[in-house]
Amino acid sequence: MSDVKLPEQTADMYCHAIYSTWHIVNRAYKSQLAPLGLTYPQYITLTLLWDKDGRTVGEIAVSLAMESNTLTPLLKRLEADGYLLRKRSAEDERQVRISLTPKGKSLRSKAREITACMIEATGLTEDQLNSLVGSLKTIGQNLSPDR
Amino acid sequence: MSDVKLPEQTADMYCHAIYSTWHIVNRAYKSQLAPLGLTYPQYITLTLLWDKDGRTVGEIAVSLAMESNTLTPLLKRLEADGYLLRKRSAEDERQVRISLTPKGKSLRSKAREITACMIEATGLTEDQLNSLVGSLKTIGQNLSPDR
DNA sequence: AGCGATTATATCGTGCACGATATAATCGAG
């Protein structure tokens, strides 16, 4: 990124920045997660479940701005690796509820260590990070098709 | 994004925000680019070439924080669609220089129209956008393995 | 109660993304 000559239009510029910064962040996480056999999408999915277990596929999809067609195979891989269980909901048979196994829950402490260094690495202050997240959330809300 | 309950750790939070906001931005662009038969990675690649033609594969890879193994097939598709040419450099036969065809250059004006609405859609001021891009670039620099 | 519309998840095909590896061109130490 350091020597990138940004294109003239601001719209391209911020999209370009989100796009290429994401690649760099993903690679930084990957070097930490690869030893655990996790990808970042798998990791962030587990993070949501550590925060609140028993979510439906649809709830996870909204949180990650993903579609079921991406999430279903990802969740199947995590199930195959023993981190979680997929079970049709009793109240509504269309829904599938995801619950962590003990193996899935146990990863949480390891992940905490891994994650700890990611803030420092940014070189940003907490205020700058909060502002960054706020701007990203605003963009996400305004570009979402619903509403 | 609007009803996302962000996980406890700030590192997860900003990565989550970049990750899921990227999906939303990508979809917003996709609805504009699909009629042209372009994906966003293809579009941003063309943008770099409109800004400066004749770049090497490696120069484009650095700008987009991508690897050659991603870029090579993408460039081959753009070549197959008649937007650009791939030619081994005369000075250094290892390098491949990318040059726009007239068809590739002609897309620029259409793309400008498409892009024009993406700033307004963010709902952010220019200062906020500049701050956002600045923070993202800082993160990119600090998380890059080189240096 | 009955059936068309909606909703939740899943399947399929294409393109992106990267680690590992291959290949060929250039560089550099002796």
Added chain:
DNA sequence: CTCGATTATATCGTGCACGATATAATCGCT
């Protein structure tokens, strides 16, 4: 000047991402 090291691009395999579509469950209108 020669051969091992480095550099630029490409190939391969796996997983992510999405549009289009399928399927089955629930909803809602009459």
